[in-house]
Amino acid sequence: MADELVFCAKCGETKPRDAFYNQLHTTQPRRPCKTCLSTYKRARYAKKDGDRVSHAQVLREKYNLTPAEYDRMLTNQQGLCAICGKAETARGRGGAPKRLAVDHDHRNGLVRQLLCHRCNLVTWAVEENPSLLDAVRAYLERHTPRGV
Incomplete structure (x- = not known):
């Protein structure tokens, strides 16, 4: 190594x-x-x-995207998360909904799609440890009442 x-x-x-x-x-x-x-x-x-660092600056520096490319991705996804299909519910400091997060492969930096805050966190955790998904599923099954 x-x-x-x-x-x-x-x-x-x-x-x-x-x-x-x-x-x-x-x-x-x-x-x-x-x-x-x-x-x-x-x-x-x-x-x-x-x-404050502008949204355009973050897009450019972190993801190599222009605001127009982000907007095009957002339009293609109809403003919804690529995983759950819902609008962002997380709120920023001013109380307005946050922008959808730019999901990217942490190994090579390639941009995938736009995700809500919750799906972005789950995707990151599972990407780092794929067996985590099975562990979460088993945990939820253990704690789900029978017949529900």
Whole structure:
């Protein structure tokens, strides 16, 4: 494993495994690489107090998407989550519904579809540990009253 190579979608380079931080609760490397993550954090820290990162900036930096591409995805999904088929119910600080999350493969950074907050969390957890889905199903079956 010491000579494992990992691709960083941010800088487009393939680097040794030790150029990446570890993700919590998994052996998978955290992306982007340490260098890209450090550069990103320095730039965010350098912003003046009160400056907020725009939606367009997050789309561009994190997912390599333009706002128009996001809007096109949203229109194609009729404004609904690609998994549960419902509108976002999670609320932001101001009380308005959050935008649908951009779901992406954490290994290679490729964008998949837009998901509600709940489905995005479940997808992330199952992607990191596929057997978790079976464990959750078994748990719910154990705690469902008979005849319901």
